[in-house]
Amino acid sequence: MKRAQGQALIEALVALLLLLPLWIGVAYFSEWNHADFQVRQAARALVFEQAAQPTGPFLTPAATVYLLPVATSGFTQLQTEHAAVARVRVSGAAQRLSSVALQIAGSSAAAVHVAGGVLADTPPARATVRVSLQRQRLAPRLAASDPQPTLHLPRDLQLLTDDWSARDLRELTARMDPWVPTGVLAAATAPLRAMEPVIALFEPAIRELCVGRIDPEVVPADRLVGQQALRPRQTC
Amino acid sequence: MRTRHRQVIRRDGGQALVFLLVWLAALAGVFVMVWDSGRAAAQKQQMLNVADAAAYSAAVLQARALNFTAYTNRALVANDAAFAQSVSLASWSDHMNRQLPRLAVLTHWLPYLGAATSTLQRFWRGYDGTLQAATAAAEAQLALANGRLVAAQQFMQAAALVALRPSITESIDLNSTARESPARLSQGGELLVAQAAARIGAFSTRYAGPQRSRQRDVVLAARDGFSRRRNQRLGSGLAGSVFRFEKRGGTELVNFETWRGIDTHSLHLRQGVLFGSLRERVVISWGAASSGAASGAIVRGRGLYGDSHRINPRASAQASRILRRRALYRGLPAMHDLSEAMRRDYATPRIALRIAAPQWQGLRDRARSEPFYADAAAEIRFQRPLPRRDGLRELPSLYAPFWKAALAPVSRSERMVGALADGAAASLALP
Numbered sequence: 114m115k116r117a118q119g120q121a122l123i124e125a126l127v128a129l130l131l132l133l134p135l136w137i138g139v140a141y142f143s144e145w146n147h148a149d150f151q152v153r154q155a156a157r158a159l160v161f162e163q164a165a166q167p168t169g170p171f172l173t174p175a176a177t178v179y180l181l182p183v184a185t186s187g188f189t190q191l192q193t194e195h196a197a198v199a200r201v202r203v204s205g206a207a208q209r210l211s212s213v214a215l216q217i218a219g220s221s222a223a224a225v226h227v228a229g230g231v232l233a234d235t236p237p238a239r240a241t242v243r244v245s246l247q248r249q250r251l252a253p254r255l256a257a258s259d260p261q262p263t264l265h266l267p268r269d270l271q272l273l274t275d276d277w278s279a280r281d282l283r284e285l286t287a288r289m290d291p292w293v294p295t296g297v298l299a300a301a302t303a304p305l306r307a308m309e310p311v312i313a314l315f316e317p318a319i320r321e322l323c324v325g326r327i328d329p330e331v332v333p334a335d336r337l338v339g340q341q342a343l344r345p346r347q348t349c
Numbered sequence: 350m351r352t353r354h355r356q357v358i359r360r361d362g363g364q365a366l367v368f369l370l371v372w373l374a375a376l377a378g379v380f381v382m383v384w385d386s387g388r389a390a391a392q393k394q395q396m397l398n399v400a401d402a403a404a405y406s407a408a409v410l411q412a413r414a415l416n417f418t419a420y421t422n423r424a425l426v427a428n429d430a431a432f433a434q435s436v437s438l439a440s441w442s443d444h445m446n447r448q449l450p451r452l453a454v455l456t457h458w459l460p461y462l463g464a465a466t467s468t469l470q471r472f473w474r475g476y477d478g479t480l481q482a483a484t485a486a487a488e489a490q491l492a493l494a495n496g497r498l499v500a501a502q503q504f505m506q507a508a509a510l511v512a513l514r515p516s517i518t519e520s521i522d523l524n525s526t527a528r529e530s531p532a533r534l535s536q537g538g539e540l541l542v543a544q545a546a547a548r549i550g551a552f553s554t555r556y557a558g559p560q561r562s563r564q565r566d567v568v569l570a571a572r573d574g575f576s577r578r579r580n581q582r583l584g585s586g587l588a589g590s591v592f593r594f595e596k597r598g599g600t601e602l603v604n605f606e607t608w609r610g611i612d613t614h615s616l617h618l619r620q621g622v623l624f625g626s627l628r629e630r631v632v633i634s635w636g637a638a639s640s641g642a643a644s645g646a647i648v649r650g651r652g653l654y655g656d657s658h659r660i661n662p663r664a665s666a667q668a669s670r671i672l673r674r675r676a677l678y679r680g681l682p683a684m685h686d687l688s689e690a691m692r693r694d695y696a697t698p699r700i701a702l703r704i705a706a707p708q709w710q711g712l713r714d715r716a717r718s719e720p721f722y723a724d725a726a727a728e729i730r731f732q733r734p735l736p737r738r739d740g741l742r743e744l745p746s747l748y749a750p751f752w753k754a755a756l757a758p759v760s761r762s763e764r765m766v767g768a769l770a771d772g773a774a775a776s777l778a779l780p
Contacts, residue, residue, distance in 0.1 A: 213508070214504055217500050217501035217504055218497055219494065276412035276752065277413045277417060277420075278416055278732075280734055281735065288750070292424035292494060294494050295431045298434065298435060298483065301438075301479065301480055311469070316441065316579060317581055318578065318598075321575045323574075324434055326427070326573070327573075330738065332567070332746050333563060335692065336692075337742070338744065339741045341739050
């Protein structure tokens with residue numbers, strides 16, 4: 114009987130010795146898994162948000178929402194990478210409506226182009242996000258590793274997820290040009306262009322004739338705020 | 350004693366087997382639970398993907414509608430500016446056609462200059478006819494294009510709103526992979542989509558009739574320098590104190606219905622050559638053209654038509670008498686822009702939704718289990734890719750096609766509205 118005394122304590126200690134690392138491991142794995150999940154979600158958000166603008170900023174708002182908890186987690190170092198694949202199937206209603214609207218407006222070529230996008234079978238989009246987290250004292254830092262996250266976006270998918278937002282002023286002008294039929298006017302004023310130095314003696318304003326072109330930044334006056342830094346010159 | 354001890358040992362036999370079996374049963378139970386939870390988690394993840402895709406898809410459609418409105422608005426403004434150019438060219442060419450013969454007479458005796466002026470005058474006589482015909486043809490084309498653009502814009506605005514819910518349900522169907530338990534819009538989701546439709550419907554309005562002053566200001570600001578003002582003053586210094594040649598001209602939009610251009614040229618002299626003030630004494634030439642409703646009254650406001658009516662009143666009166674009228678311009682078109690409420694208190698258009706699907710059956714009774722829910726939201730943000738060249742900050746409008754679809758976090762109130770309408774605990778929805 115004496116030899117059995119304290120046996121339960123020893124057994125419990127041995128069991129604890131085995132179970133404690135297991136518990137710590139489970140807790141650590143749980144946190145790591147959560148961080149990993151957040152990174153995967155961020156990758157998915159990037160698939161959506163960068164679809165229409167692949168060259169946009171890395172940390173889009175939705176991706177930031179997912180990545181912030183990772184930045185403030187208890188990890189001192191975290192290296193994780195995700196190649197998120199999300200099936201993005203945008204409704205065909207958008208394509209059909211866009212096509213009809215373009216046809217009414219008179220751009221049949223563009224309508225055919227968009228309709229082609231509806232018929233195309235769209236493979237899934239893929240975004241790879243690498244997150245490198247290094248916590249310094251009281252200064253958590255979240256940085257996208259180098260190289261920047263890659264987004265492999267098939268052309269058909271770009272077509273489907275294109276919200277028609279203009280990327281720059283040149284694209285803005287190019288997209289509305291087919292709806293401004295000033296070819297006849299431009300052709301009729303070609304002799305004036307050829308004789309501009311002579312005509313300008315009679316009418317200096319002829320130099321400012323800009324057929325079919327408007328200032329690409331003109332908007333209603335109440336939509337502008339601030340101090341005008343400089344008066345832009347109209348370019349033709 | 351020994352016999353009793355043997356009996357106890359014999360009773361312990363097979364105890365380990367029982368323990369093992371109990372352990373194995375518990376372990377199997379844990380494995381099944383883990384597998385079940387894994388499947389449920391996978392289903393939730395899949396549902397979140399579906400909800401995101403549906404919200405994003407709907408936002409793409411609405412962003413397209415807003416951008417399409419912006420492109421068509423700009424095209425309409427550009428076409429109206431082209432109308433102004435066409436009328437300007439017709440008026441100015443008419444004026445040149447009168448001015449050049451007089452100049453040819455005056456310079457007839459001057460070597461080289463006389464010959465050059467005479468050649469230019471002959472060329473202009475033919476060119477004016479061509480230009481007048483070309484401007485008429487261009488105006489007919491522009492009027493046709495404007496009609497189509499207005500129709501396309503109205504179609505897109507109305508259709509995008511009507512197609513909001515169908516585009517969401519179509520996207521849910523396309524993205525759902527679980528055939529046995531397909532996701533659908535929950536009651537809360539229907540409510541959220543209806544709210545989004547109401548918000549989008551109130552986001553923009555059609556500016557027609559007298560409200561067209563909004564687009565008139567944009568069109569007038571978009572005119573090129575040639576259409577705005579065709580002014581020139583000859584005579585400065587000592588000579589300028591004796592005589593002055595005043596060329597005045599410009600093109601204006603009258604009562605939203607007519608573009609009218611006037612060009613005048615007069616010699617200003619003093620009374621008795623040396624005394625009195627410089628005034629219009631000799632009318633040299635004039636020209637005028639208009640396109641649109643014939644009843645547009647002539648407005649002689651200060652600064653209009655390059656201030657022609659004030660500086661050259663006699664020449665302006667002559668021009669008004671010989672005005673070349675065309676009825677090709679059908680008036681300033683109605684255009685969509687942000688509603689007045691939105692211009693005052695702007696709120697980013699937003700689409701939130703909530704989908705539901707029967708839970709992964711697993712070991713549980715499917716009939717009794719709560720369905721899974723997933724929330725998603727997307728916004729249509731106004732984002733200029735580059736700052737303006739003039740340094741001003743631009744607020745959202747339907748004249749600039751910089752509307753972008755983007756996923757957005759679901760707000761607490763949206764989550765609450767959806768959950769309450771579904772009669773489910775808000776915690777069931779995924780973050």
